[in-house]
Amino acid sequence: AQSVAQPEDQVNVAEGNPLTVKCTYSVSGNPYLFWYVQYPNRGLQFLLKYITGDNLVKGSYGFEAEFNKSQTSFHLKKPSALVSDSALYFCAVRDNSGAGSYQLTFGKGTKLSVIP
């Protein structure tokens, strides 16, 4: 079975400071990893994904994430937070092996609040 853990329900950061939203995963094979953002009463917007190759992935709105296989982590980062980044962030994993599920499994989400 595959799973995702987002250990922080909420992250608060001052505007202009760097932000990190943590994610760890578990899959039986190798992972495909995704980050999505959700604004209130809206759907999920895709930010970035790791499939293969460079462990540092760059995505939309200045976000990036680093895949760390040994720590089974895929933390989301941004060098300088904006108030408009305040939202709910979801990490998700999919097993890339043929025997694994096609399901995209989500963490419970981390609420990011950027304080002016």
Add this chain to the structure above:
Amino acid sequence: NAGVMQNPRHLVRRRGQEARLRCSPMKGHSHVYWYRQLPEEGLKFMVYLQKENIIDESGMPKERFSAEFPKEGPSILRIQQVVRGDSAAYFCASSPAGQRGNTIYFGEGSWLTVV
């Protein structure tokens, strides 16, 4: 370039009624997924379909819930005899094919309230 289209956005049903949620995937996408989001919780997988075929329905409740994706027209998630516990946001997502590395794009959701 329309994204994933869901309707209705908001639906109110009395206990015992039926709810039908519709989803049109992004242009060129042939695979559809349904997820449910309960208040203060993450997204839970329900079902994965391609046209005229259910690939994985392991997340669907055994009773009252069904999904289809016909050859023509949108995908439909049907909930019969709704109960208060069915109140949730239901999200549809689509991808171009079944490759596991493909990005899944989500619609804006259908918020079901059972009164």
